Amino acid sequence: MTFDHNPRILFLYGSLRDRSYSRLLAEEAARIIAAFGAEVRFFDPHELPIYGSVPDTHPKVQELRELSIWSEGQVWSSPELHGQISAVMKNQIDWIPLSLGAVRPTQGRTLAVMQVSGGSQSFNAVNTLRILGRWMRMFTIPNQSSVAKAYEQFHDDGTMKDSSYHDRVIDVMEELYKFTILLRGQADELCDRYSERKQKGVQESMSDIGRMVNNVNLSQM
Template identity: 70%
Template sequence: MSDPSLPNLDASLLDVPSLDRLVPAAPSRHPPRILLLYGSLRQRSYSRFLTLEAERLLQRLGAETRVFDAAGLPLPDDAPAEHPKVQELRALSLWSEGQVWCSPERHGAMTAVMKAQIDWIPLALGAIRPTQARTLALMQVCGGSQSFNAVNQMRILGRWMRMLTIPNQSSVAKAFEEFDEDGRMKPSPYYDRVVDVMEELIKFTLLTRDIAPYLTDRYSERKEAAAALEARLSIGAAAR
């Protein structure tokens, strides 16, 4: 039934959000699957140390984790998508239900290593979206005073990749002072914040993973699908 106050709306394709559909009938019981990416290839990499610290916390919180090693990953468009490291990264993104991105801040921005990993994960692979509706937590390490340039940039990218980027984030100032010789993070308010972020990531992942298809079911896409179906039916009728 058309609404004269909304003449541009196809009311037959409008889905009024329902609380019932936001509560899964049979919630998944498997551990949340979390992929972690970090943005440095240095031998003593503080972004890697922070990522591994986050992984330990996620495992303690009941998650199944994978950390991607970007060594050997080619620059975007410098190799075919069939490159083994590209295929590994894309497979891990599809496997994941949530992700952690951790980058150093270099020249006031995320590193090229971090950006290359994100650029190799496409918004869509045919009908599959490797990042859509996955949760995302963001962290950065700083060589000097605390900054938020890298996490802010990654937040923009997370939205672009249609991810559910959690509100909390971590930025570790003077990272060289925050880790011991074995690469373990020292007790500090920075460590406590990392715990906060990982707890929040698991909570958001558990809340959203079973209803991701509903959360990302869009009016515009339903309209496009209906138009495509109508066109196919018209072509079929004309062929008969």
């Protein structure tokens, strides 16, 4: 398939530690999807204020929102803390609004979710990220990555060791790349909603939909 630019993928990670395993997982995934042909960018959550504590004009808030608008797909990588995503991860998502005037920074974009755990494998964080992705009107791909005992899965240089976990990360990035390509140019049509057309005063809404409903004969089904 030909296109005028490579798929644009934004990576968010959920830890500020020097050796952040959610960041290392995101970096490994970024190397993989870049090899498929994507253009990747990262948002560094350091110095992003707590949601609501500063005006939206704060430079880090503007940087995050501009990156989200730039992206066609996103990858969210969070540690699991107390059975949930980290505050660092949630804070980033909270700063991205559903709409900025006529612009929707997340709607119609693809999303892959990943998590790292300090103990046995869990899916609490990725399940929560899926809920958030749906709320942000994103197309969350079916596959996902959950890396157990993450401290055992990375080399000293930060690259990921060969394992079934690494294979899954490749699967997830390949799937995200494909979904991003397939949905390119289709998001506006797929996200078009009757309720929003009605709210905007589109005249076809009630009459056309009403006729369609009235013409349905349930007894023939």
